[in-house]
Amino acid sequence: QKEVEQNSGPLSVPEGAIASLNCTYSDRGSQSFFWYRQYSGKSPELIMFIYSNGDKEDGRFTAQLNKASQYVSLLIRDSQPSDSATYLCAGTSPYNFNKFYFGSGTKLNVKP
Amino acid sequence: ETGVTQTPRHLVMGMTNKKSLKCEQHLGHNAMYWYKQSAKKPLELMFVYNFKEQTENNSVPSRFSPECPNSSHLFLHLHTLQPEDSALYLCASSQEFVGGSQETQYFGPGTRLLVL
Numbered sequence: 001q002k003e004v005e006q007n008s009g010p011l012s013v014p015e016g017a018i019a020s021l022n023c024t025y026s027d028r029g030s031q032s033f034f035w036y037r038q039y040s041g042k043s044p045e046l047i048m049f050i051y052s053n054g055d056k057e058d059g060r061f062t063a064q065l066n067k068a069s070q071y072v073s074l075l076i077r078d079s080q081p082s083d084s085a086t087y088l089c090a091g092t093s094p095y096n097f098n099k100f101y102f103g104s105g106t107k108l109n110v111k112p
Numbered sequence: 113e114t115g116v117t118q119t120p121r122h123l124v125m126g127m128t129n130k131k132s133l134k135c136e137q138h139l140g141h142n143a144m145y146w147y148k149q150s151a152k153k154p155l156e157l158m159f160v161y162n163f164k165e166q167t168e169n170n171s172v173p174s175r176f177s178p179e180c181p182n183s184s185h186l187f188l189h190l191h192t193l194q195p196e197d198s199a200l201y202l203c204a205s206s207q208e209f210v211g212g213s214q215e216t217q218y219f220g221p222g223t224r225l226l227v228l
Contacts (some may be wrong), residue, residue, distance in 0.1 A: 042222075043202055043221050043222045044202075045219070046218065049215075087157070100157065100217060102154045103154060105154070
């Protein structure tokens, strides 16, 4: 069983719409979760982290964490073509906080 | 320079060659990581160093040999690699774990490796 799972997509949304990216995790002990964006041929860059239940907003991005249901989501409001990338969800191991488990990523296409 | 840097950015090597990848972080972090990213696969953690001590070796073949001389530098020594080792090798760093944002890992640009 994969520790972190994501739908590989691609997820296609029109420009200006809300893009919703989801991630589930298997280990209830995982504490912190991260969303990274990775453009093709580039390295991952951090968008947001969350470790408390509920919502966390940063500009057009909102991360949501539901520990009871073991899912994490990322909402992108007013999606732009420049948001087109692969979004990686990661969670920390409950036994070693230096150890991240990454999902395989969801490819997002924002159509002009 | 700022952030996490990696050299070389691209590397082509034969199966009998020996080469090394270098990573340097300018963020004052104490933990450094090597990841492998192959096409259409999740990021695979290879090695973790915390305060220069290796704390994780994720069942990586011995043809990959890490070295961490200090908290700012990390090397990955490569020898007798196989074509299936061709991938993007990413270095990352983070602060000592305290909780929350302290765990955040910052990635270098990666080394694109091709083994012929």
